[in-house]
Amino acid sequence: MTDTTSRALALLNLLQTHRHWPGTELAARLGVTERTVRRDVDRLRELGYRVESTPGVAGGYRLEAGSAVPPLLLDDDEAVTMAIGLRVAATQQLVGGPEVTLTALAKLEQVLPAVLRQRVNALAASVQAPRIGEGPVVSPAVIGEVALATRDTERLRLRYMDGAGRESVRRVEPHALAPAGRKWFLLCWDLDREDWRTFRVDRVVAVEHTRVLFSRRDISAEEIEERVLVASSWSPQKVEAAAVMELPLAEMQDVFGPWGQGATPVGxxxxxxxxxxxxxxxxxxxxxxxxxxxxxxVALAEPHRSELREAVARLLRALDAPDPDDAG
Incomplete structure (x- = not known):
């Protein structure tokens, strides 16, 4: 393999791992001049890869979907089969590790031509994969679009249906897709609420790409895991209550972290x-x-209030009583 071929393949790999690359950064990563990058881009175009270029200081390159699947990857039938398999794997969690599934799915979705995408959507909708346990149905098309935007740090507009059936439009910066139980969750920064939010992917009605990129906010893997755990643990409660505590909202949120979600200030x-x-x-x-x-x-309705009061009263009596003499 010649140096030119190796460099072109390295360039292709970079273009597949992120949506947009500045020309200066590509040149630096490949250790060549920007002029050489332009020549290598032309070689990829000759091979059938549709590489879009934008001029100017903020210009660069991005790999776009073309009129056919680029050579050296897959033919049409193979591309459709793999896309369906990856979508099913993403919704069923059948592949060892969600990141592997989503990365592969995002790469394929990025270059899939419109005609083949229609075939994939039609076939994926008719595929009834065996389900492991119970869980909501996740749209394979939606999870593919969200995975692509999450990888590329692209802002999205989501039409979202909450648990009460109310639909809203949310402007978000997607940071992580994660499975929990039999559900998929999207952790993102909500631009209108200026805070982290976790959405169930099965409740996303539609995804609109904005083509606006964002810089990732600092958030640890541990905090992502905890926020997804909080979201996956929530469900309509048989007993609902509320506590009004003598603590400002900011201090309360510092103590409770993600578990303080839903708290509101009272003065x-x-x-x-x-x-x-x-x-x-x-x-x-x-x-x-x-x-x-x-x-x-505490605001707690009857009869739960009386039951809790009786249990606490017994507990206090037990704590005030002498230690039991169990020697005998």
Missing amino acids: EDRTRWPFGGSDWREAMYALLWIPAGVEYT
């Missing part, structure tokens, strides 16, 4: 925090996380 010095559980015991467990020394009041 400057108090915070209302909704919580709940399957019964009064789970509700009581949530109250134990309120920091020591912080006073609070």
Whole structure:
């Protein structure tokens, strides 16, 4: 393999790993001049790869979908088969590690021609893959588009349906796609609310690409995992309650982290925090996380309020009583 061929393949790999590359950065990574990069781009175009170039200071190159699948990759039938398989794997979590599935899916979706994409959408909709356990149906087309934008740090407009069936448009910067249980979640920065939000992918009705790139915000893998855990743990509660604590909202959020989601300020010095559980015991467990020394009041409907009061009264009597003499 000649140096020219090796360099062209290295350039192709870079173009496939990110949506847009400045010409100066490509030249630096390949260790060549920008003029050489332009010649290598022309070679890729001759091979059938559609590489779009934009002039100017902020210009660069991006790999676009063409009229046919580029050579050296897959023929049409193979591309359709692989795209369907990757989409099913993404929704079923059948491949070892979601990142591998989504990366491969994003690469293929990026260059898939419109005609083949229509075939993939039609066939994927008719494929009934065996499901592992119960879980909501995730649109393969949606997860493919979201995976592509997440990889490329592209802002999206999402039409989103919440649990109550209300539809809204959300402007987001997608940071991570992650499975939890039998659901897929998108962690993103909500531009209108200026805060992190986690959306269930099966509730995304439509995805609109903006072609506007963003810089990733600092967030650790541990925090991503915790936020997804919080989102996956939420479900309509049989017992719903709220605590108003003598703690400003900012301090409360520092203590509770992602678990404080849904909290709202009550004046400057108090915070209302909704919580709940399957019964009064789970509700009581949530109250134990309120920091020591912080006073609070609780809104809890009957009969759960009386049941909790009776259990706490017995607990206090047990703690005030002498230690049991169990020697005998």
